[in-house]
Amino acid sequence: MEPLQQLINILLPVFIVVLCGFIYSKVSPTDISVANKLNMNLFVPVLIFSVMASKDFQILNYLGVLAAGVFIVLFSGVVALPVVRMMGLQWRTFLPPMMFNNIGNLGIPIIVLTFGESVLPLAIVLFMVENLLHFTVGMKMLNPRANFVRVLRVPIVVASLLGMSFSLLGWHLPQAIQISTDMMGQISIPLMLFALGVRISNVDFREWRIGVIGGVMSPLTGLCGVAIIALLFDLPEDWLGVLIIFACLPPAIMNYMVAEIFNQEPHKVASIVMTGNLMSLVILPIVLLTVV
Numbered sequence: 141m142e143p144l145q146q147l148i149n150i151l152l153p154v155f156i157v158v159l160c161g162f163i164y165s166k167v168s169p170t171d172i173s174v175a176n177k178l179n180m181n182l183f184v185p186v187l188i189f190s191v192m193a194s195k196d197f198q199i200l201n202y203l204g205v206l207a208a209g210v211f212i213v214l215f216s217g218v219v220a221l222p223v224v225r226m227m228g229l230q231w232r233t234f235l236p237p238m239m240f241n242n243i244g245n246l247g248i249p250i251i252v253l254t255f256g257e258s259v260l261p262l263a264i265v266l267f268m269v270e271n272l273l274h275f276t277v278g279m280k281m282l283n284p285r286a287n288f289v290r291v292l293r294v295p296i297v298v299a300s301l302l303g304m305s306f307s308l309l310g311w312h313l314p315q316a317i318q319i320s321t322d323m324m325g326q327i328s329i330p331l332m333l334f335a336l337g338v339r340i341s342n343v344d345f346r347e348w349r350i351g352v353i354g355g356v357m358s359p360l361t362g363l364c365g366v367a368i369i370a371l372l373f374d375l376p377e378d379w380l381g382v383l384i385i386f387a388c389l390p391p392a393i394m395n396y397m398v399a400e401i402f403n404q405e406p407h408k409v410a411s412i413v414m415t416g417n418l419m420s421l422v423i424l425p426i427v428l429l430t431v432v
Contacts, residue, residue, distance in 0.1 A: 146432045147425055147428050147429060147432060149253070150250060150253040150254050150428060150432070151250070151424065151425060151428065153249075153253065154246065154249050154250055154253070154333060155421070157330055157333040157334055157337070158333050158334070158336050158337040158340070159337060160334060160337060161333065161334035161335060161336060161337020161338045161340075161341075162337035162338065162340055162341045163337075164334075164337075164338070165337065165338040165341040165342075166341055170338065172335050172338040172339070175331060175334075175335060176335050179327075179328055179331050179332060179335065180295070180296065181295045182295070182324070183324055183325065183327045183328035183331065184244065184295075184296060184299075184325075184328045184332075185295040185296050185298065185299035186299070186321050186324040186325045186328070187264070187324075187325030187326070187328045187329075188264055188267065188268060188296065188299045188300055188303055188325075189299040189302055189303045189306075189321060189325075190313075190318065190321035190322050190324075190325045191260060191261055191264045191303070191325070192261075192264065192268075192300070192302075192303025192304060192306060192307050193302075193303055193306040193307070193311070193312065193313055193318070193321075194312070194313075194318065195312050196261075197261050197303075197307055198307060199265075199303075199304050199307040199308060200307075200308075202261060202262065202265045204373075204375075204379070205262050205265055205266065205379055205382070205383070206265050206269055208366075208369050208375075208379075208383055209265065209266045209269035209270065209383075209386065210269055210273065211365055211368075211369060212362055212365035212366060212369070212383065212386065212387055213239050213240065213269065213270060213273050214239070214273070214277070215361070215364065215365040215368070216238050216239045216358075216361035216362050216364075216365060216387075217235045217236075217238060217239045217361075219238075219360075219361040219364050219365075220234065220235055220238040220239075220357055220361050221235065223353070223357060227353070229350070230404075230405060232281060232282055232404050233399070233404055233405045233408050233409055234350070234354065234412070235281065236274075236278050236281060236282070236395050236398070236399075236409075237354055237358065237391035237392075237395045237409060237412045237413055237416065238354065238357055238358050238361050238391070239273075239278070240270055240273070240274045240278055240391065240392045240394065240395055241270070241358060241362065241386070241387075241389035241390060241391055241392055242336075242389045242390050242391065242392045242393065242417065242420075243263070243266055243267045243270050243386060243389060243392070244267060244332050244392065244394075245332040245333060245335070245336040245392075245393065246333075246336070246389055246390070246417075246420065246424075247263060247266070247267070247385065247386060247389045248260075248263045248264070248267060248329055248332075249329050249333060250385060250424065250428075251263040251382055251385055251386075254381070254385065254428065254431065254432060255378050255381060255382065258378075259378055259382055262378075262379065262382045263382065266382070266386050268296075268300045268303075270392075271296045271297070271300070272297060272300060274392075274394060274398075275291045275294050275296075275297055276288060276291055278398065279291070279398070282398060282399070282402045282404050283402055335393075336393065336417065339393055339414065340414055340417060340418065342414075346407070346411070347407060347408045347410075347411035347412075348411060348415060350408055350411055350412060351411035351412050351414065351415025351416065352415055352419070353412075354391065354411075354412035354413075354415065354416050355390065355412070355415050355416035355418075355419035355420075355423075356419070358389075358390055358391055358416050359387065359388035359389075359390075359423055359427070362386070362387025362388060362389075363384070363387050363388065365387060366380075366383050366384055366387045369383065381431040384427060384430070384431055385424075385427060385428070385431065388420075388423060388424065388427045389420070389424075390413070390416035390417040390419065390420040390423075391412055391413045391416045391417070392413070393413055393417075395409055395412070395413050396409050396410045396413045396414075
């Protein structure tokens with residue numbers, strides 16, 4: 141019963157906050173875009189910076205997990221490519237959701253609840269890796285003429301680069317400022333979960349078939365990457381557990397937002413993203429039973 145109780149303690153708090161967002165949006169329809177913008181432009185960047193600029197964080201100690209995250213993200217796209225061709229799908233529609241998963245809304249809270257606050261830097265590094273790849277490789281996939289200079293203006297990218305600079309140079313914030321940034325960063329995780337619940341309430345099931353395919357393929361492609369890494373390298377147990385959770389997360393909501401910007405079949409991407417997040421209610425408990 142102990143693993144089951146631990147599983148409940150990990151997932152139930154996450155799903156309760158998501159459910160609150162879902163119920164609230166049904167009872168009182170709301171525009172979550174303002175909160176999302178505030179979170180992505182302020183609270184999440186502050187969370188990244190506060191962790192990376194803290195005295196306990198040394199970026200050079202996490203180069204292994206950084207490289208593993210890059211490999212899993214890119215390899216997921218390679219593995220999914222034959223499925224795209226076999227099913228006659230547009231690769232710009234299907235591949236990004238397979239590569240860029242929901243490390244923000246679901247991954248960070250689940251990883252921290254599973255392994256404790258000590259692994260928060262691992263989760264932040266993976267979150268940073270995915271976002272840097274999403275705003276560079278992902279944007280280039282959807283728009284070959286994308287300007288990388290604009291990427292440097294994205295708050296999450298700015299926070300990541302500043303955080304890495306502080307870590308490499310050994311700089312630290314004064315205690316009062318560090319506490320302030322920690323407090324602001326802590327707002328981001330529950331707000332991301334609440335926003336996920338609001339988004340799920342607007343799921344459109346007209347493209348449910350491609351959504352189910354994506355919901356299954358997303359964790360499978362990620363696990364293929366983790367399997368290769370585990371075979372080639374002797375990873376610490378907590379690193380391997382974090383990477384397994386990272387690999388099995390559903391597609392990120394950001395995929396839909398980017399697809400909408402570039403008019404890349406956003407209705408299909410929305411189905412892949414939302415159906416995948418709903419399917420994670422079944423997939424994630426199974427995955428967590430293997431790592432707890």
